[in-house]
Amino acid sequence: MLRLSEILAPGAILCGCQNMSRDDLLEGLVAAASREYGWADGAEVARRILEREAKMPTSIGIGVAVPHARMEDRSHIQVAAACVPAGLDFRASDHKPVRLVLLLVSPAAAPGIHVQALASVSRITSPLVDQLVRSRTSEEFLMALRAWESNLSG
Numbered sequence: 001m002l003r004l005s006e007i008l009a010p011g012a013i014l015c016g017c018q019n020m021s022r023d024d025l026l027e028g029l030v031a032a033a034s035r036e037y038g039w040a041d042g043a044e045v046a047r048r049i050l051e052r053e054a055k056m057p058t059s060i061g062i063g064v065a066v067p068h069a070r071m072e073d074r075s076h077i078q079v080a081a082a083c084v085p086a087g088l089d090f091r092a093s094d095h096k097p098v099r100l101v102l103l104l105v106s107p108a109a110a111p112g113i114h115v116q117a118l119a120s121v122s123r124i125t126s127p128l129v130d131q132l133v134r135s136r137t138s139e140e141f142l143m144a145l146r147a148w149e150s151n152l153s154g
Helices: 022-037 042-055 111-122 126-133 138-153
Strands: 008-014 059-061 068-071 078-088 098-107
Touching: 008 022, 008 138, 022 042, 022 078, 022 098, 042 068, 068 111, 078 126, 098 111, 098 126, 126 138
Parallel strands: 008 078, 068 098
Antiparallel strands: 078 098
């Protein structure tokens, strides 16, 4: 199983996000990931993410959304996360606010890793979402995620 905690850098985790639109949150998340991972094409990533969300929202239920893009020039997958304690309208099919956003940017030439990351996200439980969203720091977020992943692999 792909461990999200191993591909998620602390500087790409935004805790306690509030008072913003979905698009502003996504742009801020891409900006944080761009700084953390050294993306020179952050504007292009943001454009693709926003276009994808406009066509089909990426909310998967239980308060989680997984905006994603596959980029031609990437050699490995990179992840960013945002916690929105009050929730945010992501136009979810279950009509529930999104509180955890996991942004995936993966290599276009390696669809398997993208599918593995989506599979890892699909295992996230509602209690884990609650715990992650309560995190005050990126370190606290990663500790909770690592503990949960360790329990999964038992």
